[in-house]
Amino acid sequence: xxxxxxxxxxxxxxxxxxxxxxxxxxxxxxxxxxxxxxxxxxxxxxxxxxxxxxxxxxxxxxxxxxxxxxxxxxxxxxxxxxxxxxxxxxxxxxxxxxxxxxxxxxxxxxxxxxxxxxxxxxxxxxxxxxxxxxxxxxxxxxxxxxxxxxxxxxxxxxxxxxxxxxxxxxxxxxxxxxxxxxxxxxxxxxxxxxxxxxxxxxxxxxxxxxxxxxxxxxxxxxxxxxxx
Numbered sequence: 001x002x003x004x005x006x007x008x009x010x011x012x013x014x015x016x017x018x019x020x021x022x023x024x025x026x027x028x029x030x031x032x033x034x035x036x037x038x039x040x041x042x043x044x045x046x047x048x049x050x051x052x053x054x055x056x057x058x059x060x061x062x063x064x065x066x067x068x069x070x071x072x073x074x075x076x077x078x079x080x081x082x083x084x085x086x087x088x089x090x091x092x093x094x095x096x097x098x099x100x101x102x103x104x105x106x107x108x109x110x111x112x113x114x115x116x117x118x119x120x121x122x123x124x125x126x127x128x129x130x131x132x133x134x135x136x137x138x139x140x141x142x143x144x145x146x147x148x149x150x151x152x153x154x155x156x157x158x159x160x161x162x163x164x165x166x167x168x169x170x171x172x173x174x175x176x177x178x179x180x181x182x183x184x185x186x187x188x189x190x191x192x193x194x195x196x197x198x199x200x201x202x203x204x205x206x207x208x209x210x211x212x213x214x215x216x217x218x219x220x221x222x223x224x225x226x227x228x
Contacts, residue, residue: 037075037076037077038077039076039077043076043154046154047072047076047154050147050150050151050154051069051071053147054069054071054127054144054147055069057143060128060140060143062126062128062129062130062131062136062140063128065128065129065131066087066092066128066129067092067093067095067129068092068093068094068095069095069127069128070087070091070092070095070096070097070124070127070128070129071095071123071127072097072121072122072123072151073096073097073098073117073121073122073123074117074118074119074120074121074122075117075118075119075120075121076121076154076155078119078120078121078155078157079157079158079159079228080115080119080120080121080157080158080159080161080223080228081120081121081122081123081152081155081157081159081160081161082106082120082121082122082123082161082163083122083123083124083125083148083152083160083161083162083163083167083171084097084098084102084122084123084124084125084163084164084167084202085124085125085126085135085136085163085164085166085167085202086124086125086126086128086129086130086135086136086166087124087126087127087128087129088100088102088129088133088204089129089133090103091103091129092128092129097122097123097124098122098203101204101207102202102203102204102207103203105203105206105207106122106163106203109203109216109220112217112220113220113221113223113224114224121155121157123148123151124148124167125141125144125145125148125166125167125170125171126140126141126144127144127147135166136166141166141169141170145170145171148170148171149171149190149191150191152190152191152193152195153190153191153192153193155193156192156193156195157193157195158195158196158228159195159196159197159198159223159226159228160188160190160195160196160197160198161197161198161199161200161223162197162198162199162200163200163201163202163203164178164201164202164204164205165177165178165202166202167199167202168181168199171188171190171197172186172188172197172199178199178201181199182198182199182200182201182215182219183198183199183200183215183218183219183222184198184199185197185198185222185226186198196226198219198222198223199219200215200216200219200220201215201216201219
Protein backbone atom coordinates (compact mmCIF):
# COMPACT_ATOMS: atom_id res chain seq x y z
CA UNK A 1 0.00 0.00 0.00
CA UNK A 2 1.38 3.41 -1.02
CA UNK A 3 1.51 6.07 1.68
CA UNK A 4 -0.37 9.26 0.90
CA UNK A 5 2.66 11.43 1.61
CA UNK A 6 4.89 9.60 -0.85
CA UNK A 7 6.66 11.98 -3.22
CA UNK A 8 4.73 11.70 -6.55
CA UNK A 9 7.78 12.62 -8.64
CA UNK A 10 9.79 9.76 -7.11
CA UNK A 11 6.89 7.39 -7.76
CA UNK A 12 6.71 8.42 -11.42
CA UNK A 13 10.44 7.78 -11.82
CA UNK A 14 10.16 4.39 -10.17
CA UNK A 15 7.19 3.19 -12.20
CA UNK A 16 8.80 4.39 -15.42
CA UNK A 17 11.87 2.42 -14.40
CA UNK A 18 10.14 -0.87 -13.62
CA UNK A 19 7.78 -0.69 -16.61
CA UNK A 20 10.34 0.54 -19.09
CA UNK A 21 9.84 -1.07 -22.53
CA UNK A 22 13.11 -1.82 -24.28
CA UNK A 23 13.57 -1.67 -28.03
CA UNK A 24 14.11 -5.22 -29.21
CA UNK A 25 16.52 -4.99 -32.11
CA UNK A 26 20.15 -5.72 -32.75
CA UNK A 27 21.15 -2.32 -34.12
CA UNK A 28 23.75 -0.37 -32.21
CA UNK A 29 22.53 2.88 -30.71
CA UNK A 30 24.83 5.52 -32.16
CA UNK A 31 23.84 8.38 -29.91
CA UNK A 32 26.87 9.00 -27.71
CA UNK A 33 29.03 11.84 -28.96
CA UNK A 34 32.51 12.35 -27.63
CA UNK A 35 32.48 15.10 -25.02
CA UNK A 36 35.65 16.91 -23.98
CA UNK A 37 35.99 17.11 -20.22
CA UNK A 38 38.52 19.42 -18.62
CA UNK A 39 40.64 17.03 -16.58
CA UNK A 40 44.14 17.38 -15.21
CA UNK A 41 47.07 16.61 -17.50
CA UNK A 42 48.10 13.83 -15.13
CA UNK A 43 44.71 12.10 -15.30
CA UNK A 44 44.52 12.50 -19.08
CA UNK A 45 48.04 11.11 -19.51
CA UNK A 46 47.38 8.21 -17.15
CA UNK A 47 44.18 7.25 -18.97
CA UNK A 48 45.94 7.41 -22.32
CA UNK A 49 48.82 5.28 -21.05
CA UNK A 50 46.36 2.74 -19.65
CA UNK A 51 44.50 2.60 -22.95
CA UNK A 52 47.73 2.00 -24.85
CA UNK A 53 48.76 -0.71 -22.38
CA UNK A 54 45.50 -2.55 -23.02
CA UNK A 55 45.94 -2.19 -26.79
CA UNK A 56 49.40 -3.77 -26.50
CA UNK A 57 48.14 -6.95 -24.81
CA UNK A 58 49.51 -9.99 -26.65
CA UNK A 59 48.21 -13.53 -27.10
CA UNK A 60 44.61 -12.56 -26.30
CA UNK A 61 41.95 -14.31 -28.36
CA UNK A 62 39.36 -11.72 -27.29
CA UNK A 63 41.43 -8.91 -28.76
CA UNK A 64 42.05 -10.88 -31.96
CA UNK A 65 38.32 -11.43 -32.53
CA UNK A 66 37.03 -7.99 -31.52
CA UNK A 67 36.29 -5.04 -33.77
CA UNK A 68 37.06 -2.34 -31.20
CA UNK A 69 38.50 -1.99 -27.74
CA UNK A 70 35.87 -0.71 -25.31
CA UNK A 71 37.65 1.47 -22.78
CA UNK A 72 35.20 3.79 -21.01
CA UNK A 73 32.49 6.40 -21.36
CA UNK A 74 31.20 9.32 -19.35
CA UNK A 75 32.87 11.92 -17.19
CA UNK A 76 36.36 11.01 -15.95
CA UNK A 77 35.96 13.66 -13.23
CA UNK A 78 32.92 11.89 -11.81
CA UNK A 79 32.85 10.59 -8.27
CA UNK A 80 30.67 7.64 -9.33
CA UNK A 81 32.02 4.80 -11.47
CA UNK A 82 29.89 1.97 -12.88
CA UNK A 83 31.64 -1.27 -13.88
CA UNK A 84 30.01 -4.01 -15.92
CA UNK A 85 31.17 -7.36 -17.26
CA UNK A 86 32.30 -7.10 -20.89
CA UNK A 87 31.26 -5.54 -24.20
CA UNK A 88 28.50 -7.05 -26.29
CA UNK A 89 27.97 -6.87 -30.04
CA UNK A 90 26.70 -3.27 -30.00
CA UNK A 91 29.50 -2.14 -27.72
CA UNK A 92 32.09 -3.86 -29.92
CA UNK A 93 30.67 -2.04 -32.94
CA UNK A 94 30.56 1.40 -31.29
CA UNK A 95 33.67 1.11 -29.11
CA UNK A 96 31.69 2.36 -26.09
CA UNK A 97 30.26 0.51 -23.06
CA UNK A 98 26.54 -0.03 -22.59
CA UNK A 99 25.09 1.15 -25.91
CA UNK A 100 22.79 -1.80 -26.61
CA UNK A 101 19.59 -2.92 -24.90
CA UNK A 102 21.31 -3.11 -21.52
CA UNK A 103 22.63 0.39 -22.12
CA UNK A 104 19.12 1.70 -22.67
CA UNK A 105 18.07 0.30 -19.33
CA UNK A 106 21.20 1.61 -17.61
CA UNK A 107 20.36 5.09 -18.93
CA UNK A 108 16.89 4.71 -17.43
CA UNK A 109 18.36 3.56 -14.11
CA UNK A 110 20.64 6.60 -14.03
CA UNK A 111 17.80 8.96 -14.89
CA UNK A 112 15.72 7.53 -12.04
CA UNK A 113 18.24 8.97 -9.57
CA UNK A 114 18.96 12.21 -11.45
CA UNK A 115 22.13 10.99 -13.13
CA UNK A 116 23.25 10.58 -16.73
CA UNK A 117 26.41 9.73 -18.64
CA UNK A 118 27.79 13.23 -18.20
CA UNK A 119 27.67 12.76 -14.42
CA UNK A 120 29.13 9.24 -14.10
CA UNK A 121 31.95 7.18 -15.57
CA UNK A 122 31.37 3.71 -17.05
CA UNK A 123 33.70 0.83 -17.90
CA UNK A 124 33.88 -2.98 -17.85
CA UNK A 125 36.04 -5.68 -16.29
CA UNK A 126 36.97 -6.87 -19.81
CA UNK A 127 37.78 -4.45 -22.64
CA UNK A 128 37.11 -6.74 -25.62
CA UNK A 129 33.96 -8.63 -26.53
CA UNK A 130 33.91 -12.36 -25.71
CA UNK A 131 32.59 -14.36 -28.71
CA UNK A 132 28.83 -14.91 -28.70
CA UNK A 133 28.62 -12.63 -25.64
CA UNK A 134 29.72 -15.49 -23.42
CA UNK A 135 30.89 -14.90 -19.87
CA UNK A 136 34.63 -14.15 -19.65
CA UNK A 137 36.73 -17.06 -18.45
CA UNK A 138 38.61 -16.93 -15.16
CA UNK A 139 41.86 -16.67 -17.13
CA UNK A 140 40.53 -13.70 -19.11
CA UNK A 141 39.32 -11.96 -15.96
CA UNK A 142 42.72 -12.51 -14.33
CA UNK A 143 44.49 -11.06 -17.39
CA UNK A 144 42.41 -7.88 -17.43
CA UNK A 145 42.07 -7.40 -13.67
CA UNK A 146 45.21 -5.23 -13.30
CA UNK A 147 43.87 -2.89 -15.99
CA UNK A 148 40.44 -2.29 -14.44
CA UNK A 149 42.10 -1.92 -11.03
CA UNK A 150 44.37 0.78 -12.48
CA UNK A 151 41.38 2.32 -14.25
CA UNK A 152 39.58 2.73 -10.93
CA UNK A 153 42.68 4.19 -9.32
CA UNK A 154 43.03 6.79 -12.09
CA UNK A 155 39.36 7.85 -12.03
CA UNK A 156 39.50 7.90 -8.21
CA UNK A 157 35.73 7.68 -7.59
CA UNK A 158 34.09 7.97 -4.20
CA UNK A 159 31.53 5.32 -5.22
CA UNK A 160 32.07 2.21 -7.37
CA UNK A 161 28.92 0.42 -8.56
CA UNK A 162 29.55 -3.17 -9.65
CA UNK A 163 26.94 -4.32 -12.17
CA UNK A 164 26.43 -8.05 -11.96
CA UNK A 165 28.16 -11.09 -10.52
CA UNK A 166 31.14 -11.12 -12.89
CA UNK A 167 32.24 -7.62 -11.88
CA UNK A 168 31.52 -8.46 -8.25
CA UNK A 169 33.53 -11.70 -8.26
CA UNK A 170 36.43 -10.09 -10.10
CA UNK A 171 36.81 -7.16 -7.72
CA UNK A 172 35.48 -8.54 -4.43
CA UNK A 173 36.02 -12.30 -4.62
CA UNK A 174 34.54 -15.59 -5.81
CA UNK A 175 33.37 -16.55 -2.32
CA UNK A 176 30.47 -14.07 -2.37
CA UNK A 177 27.13 -14.36 -4.18
CA UNK A 178 25.21 -11.42 -5.56
CA UNK A 179 21.94 -12.29 -3.81
CA UNK A 180 23.65 -11.77 -0.44
CA UNK A 181 26.06 -9.04 -1.48
CA UNK A 182 23.87 -6.57 -3.35
CA UNK A 183 22.57 -3.53 -1.56
CA UNK A 184 25.47 -3.36 0.91
CA UNK A 185 28.27 -0.83 1.18
CA UNK A 186 31.83 -2.06 1.60
CA UNK A 187 35.01 -0.03 1.79
CA UNK A 188 37.79 -1.13 -0.54
CA UNK A 189 41.11 0.14 -1.87
CA UNK A 190 42.22 -0.05 -5.49
CA UNK A 191 45.80 1.14 -5.54
CA UNK A 192 45.75 4.56 -3.91
CA UNK A 193 41.99 4.92 -4.34
CA UNK A 194 39.88 4.23 -1.26
CA UNK A 195 36.24 3.99 -2.26
CA UNK A 196 32.77 2.80 -1.22
CA UNK A 197 31.62 -0.18 -3.29
CA UNK A 198 28.07 -1.38 -3.85
CA UNK A 199 26.85 -4.31 -5.95
CA UNK A 200 23.62 -4.35 -7.92
CA UNK A 201 22.16 -6.40 -10.76
CA UNK A 202 23.46 -6.02 -14.30
CA UNK A 203 20.91 -4.35 -16.62
CA UNK A 204 21.04 -7.38 -18.95
CA UNK A 205 19.94 -9.58 -16.03
CA UNK A 206 17.09 -7.18 -15.25
CA UNK A 207 15.90 -7.46 -18.85
CA UNK A 208 15.68 -11.24 -18.39
CA UNK A 209 14.32 -11.02 -14.83
CA UNK A 210 12.22 -7.82 -14.64
CA UNK A 211 10.79 -8.81 -11.24
CA UNK A 212 14.23 -8.03 -9.78
CA UNK A 213 13.95 -4.36 -10.78
CA UNK A 214 12.35 -3.65 -7.41
CA UNK A 215 15.57 -4.78 -5.73
CA UNK A 216 17.70 -2.75 -8.12
CA UNK A 217 15.55 0.28 -7.30
CA UNK A 218 16.51 -0.11 -3.63
CA UNK A 219 20.18 -0.17 -4.63
CA UNK A 220 19.75 2.89 -6.82
CA UNK A 221 18.22 4.85 -3.97
CA UNK A 222 21.18 3.89 -1.76
CA UNK A 223 23.52 5.29 -4.41
CA UNK A 224 21.42 8.46 -4.70
CA UNK A 225 21.41 9.00 -0.94
CA UNK A 226 25.09 8.29 -0.38
CA UNK A 227 26.96 11.44 0.63
CA UNK A 228 29.99 12.01 -1.57
